[in-house]
Amino acid sequence: MHPIRKQRLYLVLFIVLFSSAAAGLVMYALSGNINLxxxxxxxxxxxxxVGQPIRVGGMVVENSVVRSDDSLAVAFELTDYEANVTVVYEGILPDLFGEGQGAVAAGRLDEQGVLRATEVLAKHDENYMPPExxxxxxxxxxDEKGKAQ
Amino acid sequence: MWSFFHKLGSPPWLYRIAGTIVRWLLPVTLVALCVGLVWGLLYTAPDFRQGNSYRIIYIHVPAAVVALAGYYVMAIAGAVSLIWKMKMADVAMKSCAPIGAALTFIALVTGAIWGKPTWGTWWVWDARITSMLILLFLYLGVVALYEAYDNKEAAGKACAVLTLVGTVNIPIIYKSVDWWYSLHQPASIKFTGDSTIDPSMLYPLLLMIAAFYGVFTCCLLMNMRAEILEREARTNWVKKLALEYRA
Incomplete structure (x- = not known):
């Protein structure tokens, strides 16, 4: 290869590697903050x-959803199978919200460790299949992940 | 091998071969697109949880996949134009940008439309969606940067460097759902191991992905043909071509 072209090739590799390293360092510095x-x-x-706007995500615990009879208030627990967080929320839940399904709740933690949510989003997983x-x-x-229930 | 590479650098040859490829590829692509759309939108079963709203996958996923792959095409063309000073590689790089931007935009919009009924929100600043938005800005940045220069050579150089710097974003987009907690679900189609999408839904999706690759290739080649004609407008072969068309 022509020496000048070789030099330009190294320049190109340098640009790609250097920008990757820079992006890698930025992501390393931000690692916790990129999580939703x-x-x-x-x-x-x-x-x-506590008291700051945050989001908590996990699976909605089976039989934990308690709905109010006369308002849109709802309480449920989110789990990652290590710990549980109680979420209280007043508003309309997305269609895909359900027990045993993933959800992300945005709000503030109070002193008791209860998340007072202002928004609840359903998290869909990567499984797609016909109802049959x-x-x-x-x-x-x-179950849909092929694990025995 | 090298003679092929040199031929690629010849504008009239590239113009002609691109025309031939488009003539064959375009009908095949359109058929695949129609079959894939009808198959996916009408003849597959609804999803057990999302019902019919999941069908947007047949537009969303192909657009996103090809938007990512198209960026590599643009970056490789940029690298070739930087190293070998090949004008036709510069043409290819410039022609990629608007198509990639359009595909990224389609992916973002269809994702938002799907997100509203599924997640309960149009938009959320999670890693996947934010990095995809950065991809859109990178594509639009290349378009804008190219137009900002009067000198084509300087424009090509600046854009090639920008595309190369931007390549770091592609693996980030791809792995974002695995590296961080995000609202966007991980990939259903897996290169290793079983895909977590039922085969009856997967086949039309794969057909649509292939069709979108075809759309990208056709758009790219047609864009390149137009760009070649514009750059070579003063040469004899273009003048002869224009006369042939008039006759």
Whole structure:
């Protein structure tokens, strides 16, 4: 290869490597801040600030959803199977919100460690299948991830 | 091998071969696009949890996949134009940018439309969505930077450097859902291991991804042909071509 072209090739490699390293360092410095939400385990360990707007994400615990009879108030628990966080919320929940499903709640933690949510989002997972397949899986005793129930 | 590389650098040859490829690829692409759309939107079963709203996957995922792949095409073209000073690589790089921007925009808009009924929000600043927005700005940045220079050579150089710096964003977009907690779900199509999307839904999706690659290639080649004609407007072969068309 022509020496000048070789020099330009090294320049190109340098640009790519250098910018990757720079981006890598920035992401390393920001690592915790890029996460959209805290898992309940980190909240339990006191890593989430109290009184500040934060998000907590996890699975909605089965049979934990308690709805009010005369208002839109709802309380439920989020878990990452290590710790639980109680969430209270008043408003309309997304269609895909449900027990045993992922959800992300935004709000502030109070002193008791309860998240007073101002917004609840449903988190969809990567499993896509027709209802018959889901039904068949249920019949055979496996969940959608192929794990025995 | 090298003679092919040298031929690629010849504007009339590239103009002609690009025309031939488009003539064959475009009908195939359009058929694949129609079949994929009808198959995906009408003939697949609804999802067990999302119902029919999941069908936007047949537009969203192909647009996003090709937007990422297209960036590498642009970056490689940029690197070739920097190293070998090949004008046709510069043409390819410049022609990629608006198509990539359009695909990224489609991915973002369809994602927002899907997000509202599924997540309960149009937009959330999670790692995947934010890095995808940065990709849109990178594509638009290349378009804008190219137009900001009067001198084509300086414009090409500046844009090539910008595209190379931007390549770092592509693996970040791809891995963002695994590296950080995000609202966006991880990939359903997996290169290793079983995909977590039912085969009956996967096949039309793969067809749509192939069709979007075809759309990208056709748009790119047609863009390049137009750009070549514009740059070579004063040469004899273009003048001859214009006369042939008039006759």
């Amino acid at each position: 939400f805290f898992p309940p385990a980190e909240v339990a360990r006191g890593m989430a600030p 397949v889901a039904h068949a899986l249920e019949q055979s005793g496996y």
